[in-house]
Structure formats: structure tokens, C-alpha cells
Amino acid sequence: MKGILSLLAVLLCAFPALADDLDVDLSKPDVRLDVSFKGSDLLLFGAKDLAGDIIVVVRGPSHDRSVRLKERVAGVWVSTDEVIFADTPSYYALATSRPVEDLLPESVLKAERIGTDRLALNAKYTSGAVTHGAVPNFTDGLIRNMVKKNLYTGSPGTITLIGKQLFRTDLWFPANVSVGSYAVDTYMITQGKIETKKTTHIQVHKVGIEAQIYNFAHEHALIYGLLAIVIAVVSGWSANAVFRKKG
Amino acid sequence: MQIYLPIAEVSVNIFLILGMGGGVGFLSGLFGVGGGFLMTPLLIFIGIPPAVAVATEANQIVASSISGVLAHWKRGNVDIKMGVFLLIGGVIGSTFGVWLFTFLKTLGQIDLVIKLSYVMFLGVIGSLMFVESLNALLRAKKAAPPKRKHHNFLHALPFKTRFRRSKLYISALLPISIGILVGILSAIMGVGGGFVMVPAMIYLLGMPTAVVVGTSLFQIIFVTANVTVLQSVNNFAVDVVLAMLLLFGAVIGAQFGARAGAKLKGEQLRILLAVMVIGVCVKIGLDLTLTPDDLYALGTMGGH
Numbered sequence: 001m002k003g004i005l006s007l008l009a010v011l012l013c014a015f016p017a018l019a020d021d022l023d024v025d026l027s028k029p030d031v032r033l034d035v036s037f038k039g040s041d042l043l044l045f046g047a048k049d050l051a052g053d054i055i056v057v058v059r060g061p062s063h064d065r066s067v068r069l070k071e072r073v074a075g076v077w078v079s080t081d082e083v084i085f086a087d088t089p090s091y092y093a094l095a096t097s098r099p100v101e102d103l104l105p106e107s108v109l110k111a112e113r114i115g116t117d118r119l120a121l122n123a124k125y126t127s128g129a130v131t132h133g134a135v136p137n138f139t140d141g142l143i144r145n146m147v148k149k150n151l152y153t154g155s156p157g158t159i160t161l162i163g164k165q166l167f168r169t170d171l172w173f174p175a176n177v178s179v180g181s182y183a184v185d186t187y188m189i190t191q192g193k194i195e196t197k198k199t200t201h202i203q204v205h206k207v208g209i210e211a212q213i214y215n216f217a218h219e220h221a222l223i224y225g226l227l228a229i230v231i232a233v234v235s236g237w238s239a240n241a242v243f244r245k246k247g
Numbered sequence: 248m249q250i251y252l253p254i255a256e257v258s259v260n261i262f263l264i265l266g267m268g269g270g271v272g273f274l275s276g277l278f279g280v281g282g283g284f285l286m287t288p289l290l291i292f293i294g295i296p297p298a299v300a301v302a303t304e305a306n307q308i309v310a311s312s313i314s315g316v317l318a319h320w321k322r323g324n325v326d327i328k329m330g331v332f333l334l335i336g337g338v339i340g341s342t343f344g345v346w347l348f349t350f351l352k353t354l355g356q357i358d359l360v361i362k363l364s365y366v367m368f369l370g371v372i373g374s375l376m377f378v379e380s381l382n383a384l385l386r387a388k389k390a391a392p393p394k395r396k397h398h399n400f401l402h403a404l405p406f407k408t409r410f411r412r413s414k415l416y417i418s419a420l421l422p423i424s425i426g427i428l429v430g431i432l433s434a435i436m437g438v439g440g441g442f443v444m445v446p447a448m449i450y451l452l453g454m455p456t457a458v459v460v461g462t463s464l465f466q467i468i469f470v471t472a473n474v475t476v477l478q479s480v481n482n483f484a485v486d487v488v489l490a491m492l493l494l495f496g497a498v499i500g501a502q503f504g505a506r507a508g509a510k511l512k513g514e515q516l517r518i519l520l521a522v523m524v525i526g527v528c529v530k531i532g533l534d535l536t537l538t539p540d541d542l543y544a545l546g547t548m549g550g551h
């Protein structure tokens with residue numbers, strides 16, 4: 001951490017005048033899902049001109065998401081009602097230097113969808129028995145489940161301000177992240193309004209053998225299945241041969 | 248040491264997977280069962296998505312069945328003709344089963360069906376096996392083994408065929424129907440189905456015990472291979488990395504299990520197996536009936 005700070009200091013000295021009033025960078029441009037991937041930390045750091053506050057929001061690629069309610073039927077818990085939400089971020093992280101409610105009015109927070117309770121998810125399908133009033137329960141259920149999977153931040157992370165110009169925060173990408181392009185929005189806030197907003201992107205992708213296996217399984221599914229059998233046959237056969245020799 | 252699985256898309260401890268492979272392999276060597284009925288729930292329990300657990304376990308069973316059938320083959324304990332008839336049913340059943348699996352997945356009921364099938368089959372077979380082996384233990388030495396029934400309604404069915412190795416003259420419809428049933432189970436539950444097929448072959452078909460295990464393994468190879476290909480094509484759910492890790496642990500475990508098994512009596516083994524089967528059944532049954540932590544759950548669709 002000290003190393004990064006001194007690096008930041010050096011960078012600042014090298015460019016005494018900031019091109020803009022907000023500059024943001026990441027410790028790595030991408031998250032690589034390789035064989036040893038078990039989640040990844042990413043450092044977001046930057047410099048700002050004014051004594052403002054910083055909010056960072058990271059959103060993963062959006063998909064339709066289904067949420068199901070379990071009900072007891074004849075003593076057994078069965079999935080019954082379903083709501084499908086359109087364009088639900090597969091990942092949502094929020095970090096802020098102060099509680100967001102202290103920084104921006106509710107209307108702005110809502111418009112910018114800052115905070116998991118302001119995602120404004122759009123229910124594009126509800127099964128027969130779901131009333132309009134019940135949809136928020138499904139929204140809450142979705143967020144709870146995503147928080148439990150560490151894909152949404154439950155409580156906002158902290159942004160550390162260093163002096164008046166530097167800031168940094170750690171972003172955590174758990175092992176179950178989806179691949180795709182992640183949008184990182186950094187807001188600089190002064191006196192209850194957004195002074196500057198910068199958007200950068202992080203690529204989350206499979207690399208090496210992981211990518212090869214995954215792509216092969218999807219693009220040549222039949223050959224993949226047949227190869228899986230060949231591997232099984234050879235291993236079964238050789239296992240038998242090895243242990244027969246041993247006794 | 249963690250390893251990220253390319254298809255399951257989760258990070259697992261490599262030694263945990265090897266250990267599970269070894270443990271279940273030990274039990275399968277000990278009892279002469281495939282072990283799918285233990286492995287699939289265990290995989291789901293450690294966080295592998297159920298669809299991937301079922302599909303991958305089918306792939307692993309191909310390997311362990313081949314390893315097992317070779318020993319029986321050499322002793323001439325495989326009734327190929329019977330195996331082929333079981334297989335015809337098995338291919339029909341497993342193809343239908345994978346289709347059913349995909350269909351239930353879109354309905355969001357696949358987890359429920361997997362669990363209910365486990366509770367039902369493990370419950371019935373575990374209890375039957377428990378009662379049978381307990382009786383056998385209690386009257387060991389006293390009575391002679393019960394005689395096989397030679398005539399019941401099953402013998403009135405058409406398409407009678409002679410099975411030389413099994414010394415049977417029965418309708419070909421019988422092994423085909425058993426094959427269909429086991430094929431469906433294999434696709435939905437991620438098991439070889441030996442625990443259903445072996446009793447069915449002994450009690451329904453009246454096959455001699457010596458050829459039952461070899462013939463059932465022979466048939467399981469092809470049915471699980473069919474499931475593997477169909478699951479790859481329809482659900483992209485076979486994780487070869489996971490399968491190979493499981494396999495490596497399982498083949499070693501099975502050898503030790505087989506040696507340990509030689510020291511125990513048949514009835515004792517069966518009663519132990521029955522207790523284990525009932526244990527898994529109760530565990531899954533509780534999952535279904537106890538109130539879940541969260542009544543709202545994410546469904547399976549659109550990305551992962």
C-alpha cells in the first residue's frame with residue numbers, strides 16, 4: 001500500500017497540473033479467470049482537484065434474472081411464483097467516502113441508481129399469482145441472494161481519502177463473477193451535486209486453459225461430449241491396468 | 248489449493264475434491280456400487296451447480312464402470328445379450344431423461360425433482376435392503392437361501408428370448424423396461440442406477456447373482472456415456488476438469504475399498520450400505536421439508 005501511495009505521489013509530481021479535475025485508474029485493467037482464480041482484489045485509485053467526496057459504482061454485465069418464491073406444498077418446499085427482472089446487473093459494488101445519503105439528494109441517487117435499493121429493476125414477467133404489490137418482495141429477495149453470493153455489496157465499501165487530492169478503494173471480485181465488461185462509474189461530489197462523472201471499464205474474462213475448455217464446450221458441444229467419454233474410457237482402462245499389475 | 252472449474256464456474260479446493268473422490272471410491276469398492284448416489288448430493292452440497300453435478304458425475308461413472316467391468320469380463324460374468332436389451336431401454340430412457348431434465352430446468356423445478364427422486368428411491372431401496380440384510384443376519388446359518396420364483400405374471404409377456412449366460416427364458420420387454428426406468432434415473436439423478444438395476448435384475452428377472460454386477464456395469468457404461476454426450480450438447484453442463492479430479496481420487500479409493508470389503512461379511516456390508524443410503528435420504532428429505540433460510544431464490548436462466 002505504501003508503494004502505491006508513493007507511486008501516486010511520483011505520478012502527481014510528474015504531472016503537476018491535472019488534465020481534468022478527476023483522474024481514475026485501476027491497478028489492473030482486467031480480471032483474469034485462470035485455473036488458480038479464487039476471487040480477485042482490484043485497487044481503484046485516483047486524484048481529484050477539489051476537496052470533494054468520491055462515490056464509485058461498479059456494474060457487471062446485465063442479464064435477465066428469475067426469482068422464485070418457495071411455498072410449502074404437502075409438507076415440501078416447492079418453487080411456485082416467479083418474477084423475471086430485465087437487465088439485472090450480474091455484479092454491483094458501491095464504495096463511498098461518506099454515506100451516500102449525506103452526499104446527494106435522493107432524487108439524484110435514484111436517477112444514477114446509486115445503492116442496491118435504488119437499482120430500479122424492471123419486472124418483465126410475473127407468473128399468474130404475483131400481484132403488483134408483491135413484486136418488491138421479489139426485488140428484495142433478488143438483492144439478498146446476490147449479496148449472499150458476494151456479487152452485490154451489502155453495505156457500501158469505503159473510499160479512503162488521502163489528503164485533499166488522492167483517494168483509493170479496494171474492489172473485490174469473488175470467484176463466481178460472470179465474464180464480460182464491467183462499467184466503473186466514479187463520481188466527484190461537491191455540495192450536494194455531481195461535479196464530474198468518469199466511466200472506465202474492467203474486462204472480466206477467462207484466460208488460458210479455462211477459456212479453451214469453456215469455448216470448446218460451447219462451440220463444439222458434441223465433440224466435447226465425445227472427448228469427455230474418451231477421457232473417461234482411457235482413465236478407467238488405465239486405472240484397471242495399473243492396479244492389476246500391482247496385485 | 249484452489250482450482251477454478253471452467254464449466255461449473257466456481258473455485259473449489261482441489262484436495263477436497265480428491266478426498267471426496269477417494270472417500271466415495273472407497274465405499275464403492277467396499278460395497279460394489281457406483282457411488283453416484285453419494286457423489287452427486289455431495290457435489291451439490293459443496294456448491295457445484297446441480298446441473299453440472301449431475302452431468303459431470305455421469306461422465307465420471309463411465310470411467311469407474313469401465314474400470315469395474317473389466318474384472319467381471321475376465322471371469323465371464325457379463326451377459327452381453329441381456330446387457331444389450333437393458334441398453335436399448337437405457338438409451339431410450341436416458342434420452343428421454345435428458346429431455347425431461349432440460350424441460351424441468353426451464354420450469355425451475357429441476358432441483359425439486361432431483362431431490363424428490365433421491366428421497367423416494369434411496370428411501371425405498373435403503374429400507375428394503377436394511378430389512379433384508381437384517382433378516383439375513385438374524386437367521387444366518389439357520390435357513391437356506393429363498394428359492395427364486397419361476398412363474399409369475401411377468402412370464403406371460405410376449406417376445407420371449409433365451410439368455411444363455413443368465414440361464415433365463417423371459418420376455419425381452421422386461422430388460423428393456425428396466426433399462427428405460429434406470430436410464431431416466433441416470434439422466435435426472437446423475438447416478439449409474441446400479442442400486443436400482445441390481446435388485447431389479449435379481450428379484451424381477453431372476454438373474455444369477457454372479458452375472459448381475461458385471462452385466463449392470465456393462466450397461467451403465469453406455470447409458471452414462473449417452474447421458475454425458477446429451478448433457479454436453481443440451482445443457483453444456485459436463486465439467487471435464489471436475490470429472491478428472493473425481494476420477495483420480497475414486498480409482499485409488501476403490502482399490503482400498505475392495506480390499507477392506509474382502510474382510511467383511513456380505514450381510515454386514517449390505518446393512519452398512521443400507522444405513523448409509525437411508526442417511527443420505529434423510530439428509531435430503533430434511534432439506535426439502537425444513538423451512539429454508541430465504542423463501543426467495545434465484546432461478547436458473549440468462550447467463551450464470
